[in-house]
Amino acid sequence: MSEQLKVPTMAQLMAEGKQPEVLFWVGCAGSFDDRAKKITKAFVKLLNRANVNFAVLGTEESCTGDPAKRAGNEFLFQMQAVTNIEVLNAYEIKTVVTTCPHCFNTLKNEYPSLGGSYTVMHHTQFLKNLLDEGRLSIEGGQFKGKRITFHDPCYLGRANNVYEAPRDLIRKLDAELVEMKSCKSRGLCCGAGGAQMFKDAEPGNKEVNIERTEQALETQPEIIAAGCPFCNTMMTDGVKNKEKEGQIKVMDVAELIANAQDL
Amino acid sequence: MQYLPNILFAIALILGLGYFGINVKKLIRNIKLGQDVDVSDDKNQRFNNMARIALGQSKMVVRPIAGLMHIIVYVGFVIINLEVLEIIIDGLLGTHRIFLGVLGKSLYGIFIASFEALAVLVLFAVIVFWLRRNIIKLKRFMSAEMKGWPENDGNIILYFEVILMCLFLTMNATDLPFQEMNSGNLVSQFIAPWFSGFTEGTIHIIERSAWWLHIIGILIFLNYLYFSKHLHILLAFPNTYFGKLKPKGELNNLESVTAEVKLMMDPDADPFAAPANPDTIPAKFGASDVTDLNWVQLLNAYTCTECGRCTSECPANQTGKKLSPRKIMMDTRDRLEEIGKNIDANGGTFKDDGKQLLNDYITPEELWACTSCNACVEACPVSIDPLSIIIDMRRYLVMEQSAAPMELNNMMTNVENNGAPWPYNQMDRLNWANEN
Numbered sequence: 001m002s003e004q005l006k007v008p009t010m011a012q013l014m015a016e017g018k019q020p021e022v023l024f025w026v027g028c029a030g031s032f033d034d035r036a037k038k039i040t041k042a043f044v045k046l047l048n049r050a051n052v053n054f055a056v057l058g059t060e061e062s063c064t065g066d067p068a069k070r071a072g073n074e075f076l077f078q079m080q081a082v083t084n085i086e087v088l089n090a091y092e093i094k095t096v097v098t099t100c101p102h103c104f105n106t107l108k109n110e111y112p113s114l115g116g117s118y119t120v121m122h123h124t125q126f127l128k129n130l131l132d133e134g135r136l137s138i139e140g141g142q143f144k145g146k147r148i149t150f151h152d153p154c155y156l157g158r159a160n161n162v163y164e165a166p167r168d169l170i171r172k173l174d175a176e177l178v179e180m181k182s183c184k185s186r187g188l189c190c191g192a193g194g195a196q197m198f199k200d201a202e203p204g205n206k207e208v209n210i211e212r213t214e215q216a217l218e219t220q221p222e223i224i225a226a227g228c229p230f231c232n233t234m235m236t237d238g239v240k241n242k243e244k245e246g247q248i249k250v251m252d253v254a255e256l257i258a259n260a261q262d263l
Numbered sequence: 264m265q266y267l268p269n270i271l272f273a274i275a276l277i278l279g280l281g282y283f284g285i286n287v288k289k290l291i292r293n294i295k296l297g298q299d300v301d302v303s304d305d306k307n308q309r310f311n312n313m314a315r316i317a318l319g320q321s322k323m324v325v326r327p328i329a330g331l332m333h334i335i336v337y338v339g340f341v342i343i344n345l346e347v348l349e350i351i352i353d354g355l356l357g358t359h360r361i362f363l364g365v366l367g368k369s370l371y372g373i374f375i376a377s378f379e380a381l382a383v384l385v386l387f388a389v390i391v392f393w394l395r396r397n398i399i400k401l402k403r404f405m406s407a408e409m410k411g412w413p414e415n416d417g418n419i420i421l422y423f424e425v426i427l428m429c430l431f432l433t434m435n436a437t438d439l440p441f442q443e444m445n446s447g448n449l450v451s452q453f454i455a456p457w458f459s460g461f462t463e464g465t466i467h468i469i470e471r472s473a474w475w476l477h478i479i480g481i482l483i484f485l486n487y488l489y490f491s492k493h494l495h496i497l498l499a500f501p502n503t504y505f506g507k508l509k510p511k512g513e514l515n516n517l518e519s520v521t522a523e524v525k526l527m528m529d530p531d532a533d534p535f536a537a538p539a540n541p542d543t544i545p546a547k548f549g550a551s552d553v554t555d556l557n558w559v560q561l562l563n564a565y566t567c568t569e570c571g572r573c574t575s576e577c578p579a580n581q582t583g584k585k586l587s588p589r590k591i592m593m594d595t596r597d598r599l600e601e602i603g604k605n606i607d608a609n610g611g612t613f614k615d616d617g618k619q620l621l622n623d624y625i626t627p628e629e630l631w632a633c634t635s636c637n638a639c640v641e642a643c644p645v646s647i648d649p650l651s652i653i654i655d656m657r658r659y660l661v662m663e664q665s666a667a668p669m670e671l672n673n674m675m676t677n678v679e680n681n682g683a684p685w686p687y688n689q690m691d692r693l694n695w696a697n698e699n
């Protein structure tokens with residue numbers, strides 16, 4: 001890892017009279033959260049490597065409104081949505097890719113009826129396409145033969161029926177993909193969705209992320225793969241709680257692919 | 264006097280169907296107390312879902328044992344109803360086994376033999392179900408919301424099934440001409456010898472009694488449905504038809520809010536102008552009572568079988584939180600029934616009873632425990648969407664009462680001011696690109 005990341009903004013491209021093939025929607029976690037920023041950078045490295053003509057909104061991006069909507073604040077959600085849609089439409093955006101399943105779900109499903117219709121992809125779908133088109137190659141590298149279990153993000157899996165793209169990518173690493181007892185459509189939530197990320201849990205006898213981490217640990221993985229910055233945080237905390245952070249890493253699928261190639 | 268049995272039968276039938284009809288009318292009236300919602304789209308997909316999920320029971324087999332048993336009881340129920348048709352015609356016309364003449368001995372034999380075989384399978388399945396509820400005590404049948412009536416309801420239905428199946432087999436076993444014919448008595452031929460000690464006259468009385476009890480039992484069963492979780496036998500069909508077609512992650516965008524947001528964002532709008540169409544402005548945002556929900560959500564509540572598949576998959580419930588999506592549905596139905604009874608008691612209009620769904624039935628603590636993960640929606644075998652009710656009630660708490668937990672208020676303030684749920688400056692959004 002040495003080269004400088006190339007991260008053009010829409011404003012720059014616009015000034016040059018260019019249009020990117022895809023807009024990378026970074027999301028709040030991907031922009032500000034220290035752990036999630038690593039995922040953002042890993043994904044950008046892959047985009048740079050595959051010579052994808054992309055751009056970000058940078059300071060013109062704002063929260064999609066997902067946490068507000070799930071918390072019940074429809075006003076705030078729609079204010080955010082309308083503001084974002086104005087920006088996206090002004091730049092004539094057609095295709096969006098994002099590393100956050102919450103942004104993915106909101107942009108894809110909840111923006112169209114407010115005037116924002118785009119082709120929206122989760123980064124695992126986008127990477128899978130690059131792979132299929134021969135623009136990106138995946139090597140196993142350090143992950144060859146490693147036991148990896150994939151935690152389905154609710155907003156990618158059940159919410160939008162995307163189960164295979166991340167798994168296809170993991171298999172390409174020549175890794176041993178092991179499934180948890182509840183996976184895919186029956187995958188257990190990490191505990192962060194529905195604005196739970198931003199509050200303490202109600203009284204109970206366990207934290208949801210601990211329950212999910214225990215399910216993951218049952219598969220005796222070397223790596224827990226995730227596809228969502230919030231799941232990533234929850235599972236990382238879970239692994240720490242079990243004092244297993246020495247043996248088990250929680251990594252985004254994009255990080256796996258980037259690290260395998262020493263990007 | 265010759266026609267006395269026919270007349271008695273007709274009266275029983277009219278009473279049974281009439282009372283059922285009255286309750287169905289009530290049911291429809293109660294469901295219509297809900298808000299309007301447009302579900303006229305994509306009829307093909309909707310029929311498809313109904314055929315697959317309700318008729319084809321596609322969601323039941325996710326749990327193989329319960330699924331298989333349920334399919335046996337379900338097929339048994341549907342097919343044995345053909346026999347009921349014969350009973351009704353016989354009862355009204357005073358005939359005996361009228362289909363025998365119509366179908367001929369061998370075909371009729373095949374029919375009755377399959378009914379008898381199914382009756383035995385149903386008995387077996389019902390016993391397994393009873394054991395799961397009462398001896399094995401499966402966790403999902405033991406939750407707090409299942410205490411009392413719901414628990415009894417589950418068992419009463421099972422006893423009903425046992426009695427009906429036994430009456431059916433007894434009726435066949437004591438039908439001497441039928442036994443003599445020796446076609447279709449697959450199971451009942453082994454029961455017939457139990458009665459060999461009796462005189463022909465006594466056996467005939469037993470046969471008639473079993474026949475009458477069987478049909479009366481079925482009429483009682485029909486009328487029991489309205490008061491029971493077993494309403495799903497009927498409502499599973501419309502409910503799967505009207506079930507959500509959009510991706511599970513998509514929550515509806517409130518149109519009333521859209522109108523206001525557009526107004527706020529439009530620099531040319533006159534803030535003092537009267538709203539264009541006063542009808543589109545709702546009395547309130549979100550739901551605090553069942554009448555704020557839409558009618559599909561209310562249909563959902565009546566359809567709930569209280570199976571608890573939703574609750575057993577719910578991450579909040581699994582980790583000991585109070586939230587149970589099944590309870591959300593049961594509470595909605597209970598409150599709707601309460602309102603319905605109130606309307607009946609007050610000559611057709613609702614008299615304020617000072618209660619509502621929020622707080623009196625469902626507490627904010629339950630609502631705030633939801634992660635919106637959709638596990639409950641995925642698990643439900645009859646396409647019920649508990650999450651939509653949870654979100655509508657959160658909307659009321661937040662938009663009408665500003666009663667979100669403090670941390671969520673902080674999060675929302677951040678989104679409003681900085682465009683992110685944390686207190687970071689929007690101008691720093693691209694800093695990551697230059698950090699190492």
Ligand code: SF4
Pocket residue numbers: 573576577578579580586587588632633634635636637638639640649650653
């Ligand atoms: S959406 Fe809410 S109620 Fe339904 S299973 Fe998930 S946490 Fe439980």
Ligand code: SF4
Pocket residue numbers: 566567568569570571572573574588589592642643644645647649
């Ligand atoms: S909502 Fe569906 S899954 Fe839950 S108890 Fe009712 S029928 Fe069963």
